[in-house]
Amino acid sequence: MDRHEFKRKVIDYAHSIGIDDIGFTHAEPFLEYKAKLIDYLDKGYASGFEKGSVEERTNPKASLPSAKSIIAIAVGYPNKLPDAPKGRKGSRRGMFARASWGMDYHELLNRRLNKLEAYIKSIDPGIETKSMVDTGVLSDREVARRSGLGYIGKNGFVINPELGTYTYLGEMIVSYPFPPDEELIDSCGDCNICVDRCPTGALVGNGQLDSNKCISFLTQIKGWMPDEYRYKIGNRLYGCDTCQQVCPRNKGINTDHHEDIVLEPEILKPELEPLLEISNREFKEKYGHLAGVWRGKKPIQRNAIIALAHFKEESAVDTLKRVAENDPRPVIKGTAYWAIGQIQGSDAAGYIHERYPHEQDAEVKEEMLKGIQETSH
Structure with a gap:
């Protein structure tokens, strides 16, 4: 099986297990992001929740030395809450952000990534993989951007053509050279x-x-x-x-x-x-x-x-x-x-x-x- 056929099979399987969009990129360092990350840290913008050194966060091979490709996945989530109760005087209500609606997205995405890993290894048992969701060292958004899942908007979110910004993102580093996808050339334009x-x-x-x-x-x-x-x-x-x-x-x-x-x-x-x-x-x-x-x-x-x-x-x-x-x-x-x-x-x-x-x-x-x-x- 050639690389393109293998990629097609992975895409088809991904869609069958509840992955809404999938993209592929090479495993070379994120040099442009590295410069932005250093500037971000220098300006004191970091939350403190981030993990890993600058090198680990921008070089996939620091996580998997045999890395040849990265597979990015996106799963869309709802942004409307049917039958939402209304707060009123004497019974005020709070609100959880939409990314927290339903099952913890770490578990939701890891279930899909685990299935995808098993499928890839069923075709080629020699392939090494390492998956990450949010808590990994790589930037989910940068991986998604370079994999063609969307462009990063002024709000910092990946804007996917079909799913918008309401997406859970995860990635899998693999030791197999899948053909990379092209990045989306789009932007927010004058919208601010x-x-x-x-x-x-x-x-x-x-x-x-x-x-x-x-x-x-x-x-x-x-x-x-x-x-x-x-x-x-x-x-x-x-x-x-x-x-x-x-x-x-x-x-x-x-x-x-x-x-x-x-x-x-x-x-x-x-x-x-x-x-x-x-x-x-x-x-x-x-x-x-x-x-x-x-x-x-x-x-x-x-x-x-x-x-x-x-x-x-x-x-x-x-x-x-x-x-x-x-x-x-x-x-x-x-x-x-x-x-x-x-x-x-x-x-x-x-x-x-x-x-x-x-x-x-x-x-x-x-x-x-x-x-x-x-x-x-």
Whole structure:
């Protein structure tokens, strides 16, 4: 079997196991990306979640010395939530970003990549492979771009002609020289909607992102939410979809044909107040299958508290008081005190001053005063 026939078989099999698009590229270093990556790191834009050295992130052979090709895959995911519950006064709700809808995408993609690996090795057992999904050292987006799956838009996402930006990406390095695909020559042109509409100005042009300003990143940090972003996150519990929602290339696209992407409206748009006192066990049982809880329940709970402040939800004050008084974690305790001040304004002053001597943590005490001193939004 020649290389082109082998490639055709791999493409056909990929489509049969739920891979929406597949592309191939050579395994030479990503030199252009290397220069961008060094500039990105020099400017302090990195989130800290990234793995690997610059060499490992730009040279496929650092991961698989016998590498000859890389296979990139894309699986589209839904961006519309049927029967979504509506939040209302007394029952406010938060939101998980669309990339976290359904089964954790790491598992979803790894299942497909494992099947694809087995199929390739059934044809040629001597082929070496190494697959990656998000947590690998290679840039999923750069591999997808060079494999012809799309071009990288100003929002930093790979824009696929059929799937838009709502795609899970993964790749497999292989020791077989598959014929490479051509890169897509396309661009966003004069369109700048995503950059203009980013709530925090995190998009800095040319597809670059300042992770430290990005709401998606900020919702995942475990520490204190910086003051200037607390009212920017709104009711987001994990992630942010704004730069995808406003992208014209996503118009009319909603990939909802995958049976293993099961949408659970009550889980993906949950009531905020019950999240504040949920046990570890219940949290894991209810939300553990979502990609959006990979950092645990603490960031989700902190974001839920901030969302209640955003809504000025008076009915949540009693719960917030219990959390403030009893939760041992300073970030949760302090954010709850801050939220009480934001919701009740000057009416909270008596309670805050009464509780102030009982708290020992300096940062918690700072949040207590900040909550009642800040100008109401």
